[in-house]
Amino acid sequence: MDYLNTHLLSLILFAPAVAALIMFFLPDDAKLQRWFAFAASLIPFVLTIVLWNRFDPNATGFQFEEKYTWYEAINSSFHIGVDGISFSMVLLTTLLTPLAILASFSVTDKVKPYMMLFLFLETGMLGVFLALDLLIFFVFWEIGLVPMYFLINQWGSANRNYASLKFMIYTMGGSLGLLLAVQMLGVLFGTFDLLALYQNWNSLNPGDILLGMSVSTVKSIAFWAFAIAFAVKVPIWPFHTWLPDAHTEAPTAGSMILAGVLLKLGAYGFIRLVLPLYPVEAKIFAGALAFLAVAAIVFGAFGSFGQTDFKRLVAYSSVNHMGFVVLGIAAAGLAAGTADAHIAMSGAVLQMFNHGLSAAGMFFLVGVIYERTHTRNLDEFGGLFPLVPVYGGILIFTSMASLGLPGLNGFVSEFMIVRGSYQPLTIYTAISMLGLLFTGAYILKGIKKVLHGPMNEHWAHGEHKLTEINLREILVMVPLMALMLFTGLWPRWILEIINKAVTALF
């Protein structure tokens, strides 16, 4: 038991990677490979439940810390740990990965590498959430890109080369500045340990000269180096155009993880690194950040409404929803230390979790219908409700969660963000309401264009006959829907943990 306690995070982190390696030696039997990957991805999930059980929500700071010598020469150690914020993200990741793998059971092409990439991807994402060392953070940050690149590039749809390249180059380009800034911090303080850096970096005298510039100038530059890397990933307007392409071209499960978890890495970077490392700059530049966030909210909603491709419509909705996360972060940076900041930040973290559920669900549902019809063109749908009533019901439910209907999860987090941002960022919050209004417009457009209308004869008979969502697909949706409903009714189950961590940190 003791071993489990001291190595729990390593186990969660590396179980998928080890499973992927074992998978390499599995015989060439697609069915076996699928079930193996699914079973393997359940291990981190079960361990996360164990973690949750042993997690002390009242303790401040990180728990289950592990620290190993890693790169002694530059004093970077393998340091991982978890607090309320990262816990919620770990839970999201370990929950979504098995569902994504279950959703991928219909993949028949090159099953083994596909599943292996998914498992590697999980380790990459978990590493970012758990890292307490800047270099480790950066390593995992980049590792996550590779499997996703290949997933889009090999299993994607028609325009996959363009999309995968854009995704890869854009994210890497964005993180160049991050790498430089990380190096600078490492050189300055002789350590990459996050907890030490929180202390040292903030204790610098702003008037001092550093690298030939004043500390505040250096910090401003480094702030934007960090911020842009994460802004591309979130993505914030105007860095968002890789997202509709990547999401649309990725295979269904890829989109689920991309929207469900990968976007959260960017927002998590803001919360874990930018705000604690740059509290002063976060205050100064809060207005700029809020402006970009609101632009994402508003243009994301309009962009979504303007699409004719079902998947692109859902993809743009991510820009819209993640904009709220960044708005909450900006407000928390501006009003640090106040109740407004705590509410906005808790809302932002909860919104990350909620968007993970609803976006993954929406992409999966798009995939369900794409798999059957081989089209995503909204104009070819319409009137599918009488043909697939169960699917229709699930789609409406998930759409409503995405829309932020009170009673479901999205509302709670959006309400908290709006409440927290109102006082510090009144005008921006008011403008974001326009985005919230159009959230309704694009969601309803999606439902209207897919489900409503007189029964669609084209998909009703013969070889085109649309079949109802099957049991496996329903099983993918059930956990998501249950959590959407439960979080909407009783958000305390996760918000309490988040709130404790946020109150202690900001």
Place this chain on the structure above:
Amino acid sequence: MTTELLIWLIPLPPVLAFFLIVLFTNKSRAASHTVAVGAAFLSWLGAMIVFVRALGVEHLAEHPFASAIDWLPTGDTFLQIGVLIDPLSAITLFFVAWCVLMIFIYSVGYHNFGQPEGDHDHAGLPPHGATVHGHAVPSVEPMYSRFFAFIGLFAFGMLTLVVSDNVLTMFVGWEIMGLCSYLLIGFWYGKESARNAAIKAFMTTRIGDVFMLLGIAFLYSVTGSLSFEKIFSEEVLHALASVPTGVFGLSAAGLIGLLLFIGTIGKSAQFPLHVWLPDAMEGPTPVSAMIHAATMVSAGVYAVIRMFPIISLDEKTMTIVAFIGAFTAIFAATIAVAQNDIKRVLAYSTISQLGFMIAALGIGAYVAATFHLVTHAFFKALLFLGSGSVIHGMEHGVLHTGNHKVDPQDMFNMGGLKDKMPKTFWTFLIGGFALSGFPLVTAGFWSKDEILADAWAHGHTIVFFTLAIAAFLTAFYTMRQITLTFFGEPRTEEAKHAHETPWTMTTPLIVLSVFAVGFGWVGMPHWITGGLVENWFHHFVGSMLHEHSEELAFNLVPLATSLIVALGGLAAGYFTYRNVQSPAEDKLQIPVLKNKWYVDELYNVVFIKPAVWFSEVFVSQWMDKGLIDGILHLFGPATGGVGSGIRNYFDLPVINRFFGDGSADVTWWFGKNLRPIQTGRIQQYLLLTLIVLFVVGGLLYFLLMA
């Protein structure tokens, strides 16, 4: 069971019914409606017990039933949610529970339970009828179970809103109703018109909702709480009234009030967000009764009544409220006179009557507004259900003749239904008279009279006259409707074969008509009862206000006005339309009224088309694909350009030519030019050695000697 626990339980049965039907009983019609009606009955029962217990409490306003729990952790504290029954929510709960139960029962008949399945019916379209032994008979609704699931969820939303002790759960109920109204208006989603109406309803009300959300966020930021008890306490109200906001010179209270009121403008279909409500008639008629009478639109007015302590703090906001209400009352009434669809007349009349309530609140007539809210819910639910019954009867006629071109909702296709559908006729007449404010016996008279009396007594002359004219129009179009529908001779073959509807539909009509008359008696003023019976309603609901409003003294002007406009309107309506046979003979079919003052057309040009263009062209094409991606795509060629530049102007000439090839060339040149001296003759080599020796020796000599 404690009353508090019971209050928590009241909203639950309908939502459980929703889940039960969706997950389990959706294949069985009988099971589904049993579950739904049973749930409505349980909620009704709970509501009645709570209501009776509430009546037994002295000073209920000061000592309401209340209970709350920690819901949302916010930093070091919690946002609490809970339930509250005070006089206002008690009276609202009373009418909501009754209307909901009646509408649930009515729906069983309305959707043709017990009839065979249709010959060509599809999910998504209204039933078209079936053939049994060669006779056309009505067929059962294809999505029968789904309907009951939706109205169950709807009832849950309304009951949640009513029992809430805070703004947040009130908003939750409010939005759930918004969803259900969308689902129910678009119930027959196969019809293009229903589909569009559903989206229109959702989006239009959502405009109000986002303002309301902003108002809630503001309120919460300023006061740190959302529970009514805290935000309506003296010190909080005082603080809200004294904080300026810098927006239109409003105080915090004024701005919060205004933002919340915009929510009501959407939900209660006030001008300029009224456009969704008439289109919402696309839904099945029980839905119209539910959304447009008993619940959702009432919720908007209820919210204003609930937030009245804050809204009334700022004169400017109150003026806006009064203006919007009064304008809507007369504006919608003018449109109602030119409509031929039996349900659309009622829709506009609803907008207009809600305007009465809003205007009443704007002039501070709190009790009068509440009274009219309750009476209106009863008689408007009655009228909608009655019109549904009429349509049902007409559909019977249509099935009989087989002429599906005849619109069973067009009043000019009716006439003489008085004898065919007596129960519907008498109950509709009662409802119509209540709406018109027929003196003394109907509830509508007392509530409307109280609004007018209040307006007059407090010197709001403009509001008074506007509402008086609107009241006249109300009586007029109501009588027009009754005359065209029930009086005279049948104008079509279909009307001749119209048929009274089954007991499941007529029983709710009878029950509601009892309230449409009787509920007025609980709020009769002193002058009529001579003080024998106290004005119970005024006493009960008026206790909600911190400073008790005194009952008004008797004044002849508003009373006379009420009498004249009601009776005059009814008479004018009857005599104008007694002999009208077709729309051509109707002098009030003025295009501008018929086309609803062209508001829809205006919105289409000013808002909808630009928004679509902005989304599809500006954002998606120009900004994202053109500008942003354009810049990104420059990176490709730019990087390529830099790369090939380096290759062509540095790598190739400098590295390759100069260093790489250059060093080879030099070596080669030396080799080539030194080749001639490699002759292989020993004499030449020795000679060359000798020459070099001399030269080197000579050089050394001179250099060293010098």
